[in-house]
Amino acid sequence: MIRIAAVGDVHVDKDVVGRYRPALEELPDRADTLLIAGDLTRHGTVDEAKCFATEFGGLGVPVVVVLGNHDHQSDQQDDVTKVIEDAGITVLEGSATVLELNGHRLGVAGTKGFGGGFAGACASNFGEREMKDFVGTAERYAEDLERALKSVECDALVALTHYAPVPETLVGEPLEIYAFLGCYQLGRSIDAAGAALALHGHAHAGSERGRTPGGVPVRNVAHPVIKQAYNVYQLLSEEVDTTLVGAR
Amino acid sequence: MTNDTDLEAEIQRLLTEHDRIAEQGITVQRRDHLIVLGGEVESAQRRDEICRQISSHFPELEITCDIGITRAQAPSEVEEIS
Ligand SMILES: [Fe+2]
Ligand SMILES: [Fe+2]
Numbered sequence: 556m557i558r559i560a561a562v563g564d565v566h567v568d569k570d571v572v573g574r575y576r577p578a579l580e581e582l583p584d585r586a587d588t589l590l591i592a593g594d595l596t597r598h599g600t601v602d603e604a605k606c607f608a609t610e611f612g613g614l615g616v617p618v619v620v621v622l623g624n625h626d627h628q629s630d631q632q633d634d635v636t637k638v639i640e641d642a643g644i645t646v647l648e649g650s651a652t653v654l655e656l657n658g659h660r661l662g663v664a665g666t667k668g669f670g671g672g673f674a675g676a677c678a679s680n681f682g683e684r685e686m687k688d689f690v691g692t693a694e695r696y697a698e699d700l701e702r703a704l705k706s707v708e709c710d711a712l713v714a715l716t717h718y719a720p721v722p723e724t725l726v727g728e729p730l731e732i733y734a735f736l737g738c739y740q741l742g743r744s745i746d747a748a749g750a751a752l753a754l755h756g757h758a759h760a761g762s763e764r765g766r767t768p769g770g771v772p773v774r775n776v777a778h779p780v781i782k783q784a785y786n787v788y789q790l791l792s793e794e795v796d797t798t799l800v801g802a803r
Numbered sequence: 804m805t806n807d808t809d810l811e812a813e814i815q816r817l818l819t820e821h822d823r824i825a826e827q828g829i830t831v832q833r834r835d836h837l838i839v840l841g842g843e844v845e846s847a848q849r850r851d852e853i854c855r856q857i858s859s860h861f862p863e864l865e866i867t868c869d870i871g872i873t874r875a876q877a878p879s880e881v882e883e884i885s
Contacts (some may be wrong), residue, residue, distance in 0.1 A: 558881065566825075570846040578877035585877065597825045625825065752884050759828035759842070772884050779828060779843040779873050787881045 556712060556792050557656050558587065560616075562785040563592030563756020564777040566625060575610055578784030583615045586787050587656040591621025592756035592776050593667055593717025596635065602771040604635040608642035617654050619645045621665040623757060625715035635666040647715060649699030651707045659726045659791055662709030666700040666747075668718030668755070669693040671738030674736045678734060697740035704748030714753040714771075724759045724767030724775035751790050814838075814841045816873055823852055828831075829870065838866050 560582055565575065582589060591611065596603035599622075611618055626635055636646045645652050647665030654661045656673065671693035680690040680693045696718075704714060719725055719737025728736060736758045745753050746769030756777040763771040763780055776786055811831045818826045826849065830841040840857070845852050850870045857866055 566845050570848045574846070574875045578875055586882075600824070628825065679844045760830075778845070778875075782874055783878050784875045785878060787878055789881050789883045792883050793884070 556720040557588075557659050557661050557789065557790045558586040559661070559752070559788045560589045560785040561592065561754050561774070561776040562589075562778055562781065562787065563717065563754070563775075564594040564759060564779065565591065565607070565611075566597050566778075567610055568597045568603050569606055572610050575687055575784050579611065579614055580786065584784075586616065588616050588654055588661065589614060589618045589785065590663060590713065590715050590754055591618065591620040592715055592754050593621045593757060594625045595620060595622065595639070596626050597628075599626040599635050601630040601631060601634050601638055603719055608639055608644065612642035612644060614774065617645065617656075618643075618656075619647060619663050619665070619715065621647050621715050621717055622667050624667070626668075640649075641772065647703070649696070649703055652769070653707055653709050656752060659711065661669045661790070662704075662707035664700060664703035664707060664712065664714055664750075665715035666696050666703065666741075667736060668716040668720070668741050669672045669696045669717075670718060670735040671740065672734035673722040673737070673739045676734065677739060681784055688796040691770035693738045693740055697738065697744045700741060701744035701747050703737050704744065704750060706763040710748045711752075712748070713790075714741075714750045716741055716753070716755045718758050719758055719761070719773075719775065720745055721767055721773050722775055724761050725762065726757065726762040727760045728758050736761070742769075742773075745769070745771050752788060806847060810838075814861070816858060818853060821856055824849070824856060826853065829853060836862050836865055839869055840866065842867045843871045845873060847872055 597606045620738045651664035720741035759779040832839045
């Protein structure tokens with residue numbers, strides 16, 4: 556059994572430092588790792604990244620994150636990444652990590668992702684240069700995610716993105732902005748590689764649960780959606796059940 | 804003077820692009836003589852700053868603020884994924 560704590564869109568700045576800490580102190584009793592689905596900061600400044608690292612660093616469990624669009628706002632995403640990594644937190648972008656937890660290997664592959672929309676209402680790689688850049692960007696993130704997912708050997712695999720891979724977890728957001736909240740290519744990558752769980756944020760007014768077309772469970776863990784410091788998801792519990800049945 | 808239709812867009816762009824706010828999740832709804840702000844933010848300071856900025860940019864508007872602060876307590880339940 557592996558227990559994964561997850562949240563997104565914590566948007567940390569000076570005014571947030573200390574708010575999550577009481578719940579985070581209890582986290583090692585409730586989960587084996589913490590995954591954070593982007594929008595770690597408000598404007599992606601180095602000072603805000605330091606606030607994030609203070610709040611979410613030194614937890615006693617591994618912390619793995621992706622950046623979000625807010626973390627790109629100041630064009631300092633590389634410096635932001637460095638500050639966060641210096642605090643012992645793993646930052647994924649088109650990359651993966653494997654955590655040894657309770658004798659299981661948990662693979663986490665992540666990317667920020669991008670918008671573009673979903674079946675029936677998506678942007679096409681056609682026309683003006685700006686539009687082709689937009690769609691090309693989404694496709695590049697999705698390809699990077701697929702490569703990262705396929706690169707790991709593990710017992711359970713989790714896809715961690717900021718943008719949404721499916722539209723179901725956007726329900727509650729205005730339909731008109733779905734194309735800025737995620738893209739179907741991310742879902743396609745997750746299905747192509749196979750995963751036990753896909754976590755994302757970004758859609759603050761969206762819904763918690765969905766599935767990819769291929770059936771992978773998707774959870775929107777944006778903080779205003781889950782309305783608590785983090786959610787906890789349990790994976791690989793069927794192995795525990797199997798063992799119990801076999802022992803009888 | 805901004806027309807009614809554009810007002811929502813102007814408020815939302817102000818909230819997103821203002822360098823002390825950067826909030827994209829605030830809703831703007833019209834009542835008869837009132838603008839109602841909704842959504843959730845991470846701190847009371849952010850909520851107060853949003854109201855302050857809208858009041859100073861649109862002094863003719865009467866604003867009421869239903870913006871909440873997202874709770875940050877530890878969870879009491881685990882969801883099994885299968
Ligand atoms: Fe966000
Ligand atoms: Fe976001």
